[in-house]
Amino acid sequence: xxxxxxxxxPIILIFxxxxxxxxxxxEFILPxxxxxxxxxxxxxxxxxxxxxxxxNAFMSIYRVVTGFLLGACVAIPLGILMGRMGWINDxxxxxxxxxxxxxxxxxxxxxxAWFKIGFGxxxxxxxxxxxxxxxxxxxxxxxxxxxxxxxxxxxxGATDLQxxxxxxxxxxxxxxxxxxxxxxxxxxxxVVAAExxxxxxxxxxxxxxxxxxxxxxxxxxxxxxxxxxxxxxIDYLLKRVETKKFHWQGMDR
Numbered sequence: 001x002x003x004x005x006x007x008x009x010p011i012i013l014i015f016x017x018x019x020x021x022x023x024x025x026x027e028f029i030l031p032x033x034x035x036x037x038x039x040x041x042x043x044x045x046x047x048x049x050x051x052x053x054x055x056n057a058f059m060s061i062y063r064v065v066t067g068f069l070l071g072a073c074v075a076i077p078l079g080i081l082m083g084r085m086g087w088i089n090d091x092x093x094x095x096x097x098x099x100x101x102x103x104x105x106x107x108x109x110x111x112x113a114w115f116k117i118g119f120g121x122x123x124x125x126x127x128x129x130x131x132x133x134x135x136x137x138x139x140x141x142x143x144x145x146x147x148x149x150x151x152x153x154x155x156x157g158a159t160d161l162q163x164x165x166x167x168x169x170x171x172x173x174x175x176x177x178x179x180x181x182x183x184x185x186x187x188x189x190x191v192v193a194a195e196x197x198x199x200x201x202x203x204x205x206x207x208x209x210x211x212x213x214x215x216x217x218x219x220x221x222x223x224x225x226x227x228x229x230x231x232x233x234i235d236y237l238l239k240r241v242e243t244k245k246f247h248w249q250g251m252d253r
Contacts, residue, residue: 031218039222047219050210051202057226059202063119064191067126068184075131075183076176079138084168089139096135104129104190108197117199122191129190130183137179141172174246181238188231 018033027035043053050056082089104125111121145168153167195205204223211219 028215028217031221035218036221039218040225048214050207053226056202056204056207057230060191060195060204063122064126064187067123068130068187071127071130071183072134072180075134076138079135080142083139083142100132105193117197122194125194126187126190130187133183133186134179138176141175142168144175145171177242177246181235184234185231192227
């Protein structure tokens with residue numbers, strides 16, 4: 001019985017949505033459920049010249065994966081260095097604490113100035129969104145590695161490189177992976193907002209803004225649902241990997 005409870009609230013919300021839509025009786029304010037479902041059931045159909053749901057979703061995924069991987073490739077090595085070497089942490093942490101609270105969207109003017117309108121500026125915004133969660137979790141993971149493990153490895157003559165590869169990185173991977181999950185979630189939110197920039201011609205964010213200009217609220221809601229479903233699926237996959245590969249993370253470090 002308990003496993004069915006998680007489906008109860010979504011079903012209730014759908015019925016409430018349909019009831020309110022009937023009462024409002026204005027598709028521009030709140031579309032009926034069936035009109036949104038019709039859009040979702042035709043994912044390959046071109047939506048008034050802006051591309052299909054599938055095409056725009058593919059572009060969003062391509063951009064977010066690119067920016068996310070770039071962010072992770074910079075954040076993880078830097079986080080390991082900051083976690084292991086106090087002088088690097090002392091040098092970088094002040095500027096990190098200043099930049100970290102700045103939301104990715106606030107970087108849009110600089111992104112446009114540096115990379116112009118297009119792929120580069122969007123990827124930069126995604127990079128910023130992914131970078132800080134991954135970096136902070138990597139630093140935390142490295143600092144929390146059991147010092148006894150490090151000392152034992154050193155007693156047995158492990159070099160710095162062996163210590164890093166055999167002890168520090170494997171022991172900190174669960175925390176780093178958590179950072180990757182959080183970072184991807186923020187990167188996914190960032191790409192949708194970045195795709196609403198002037199001059200963008202594809203992506204789910206672009207599709208939502210384009211649909212608003214035409215008053216197609218059912219397309220907007222369908223796009224929002226696709227964004228949520230993609231984010232849910234990706235987080236589910238990352239969580240499955242975490243459960244299977246890092247089940248030992250509850251052990252004392």
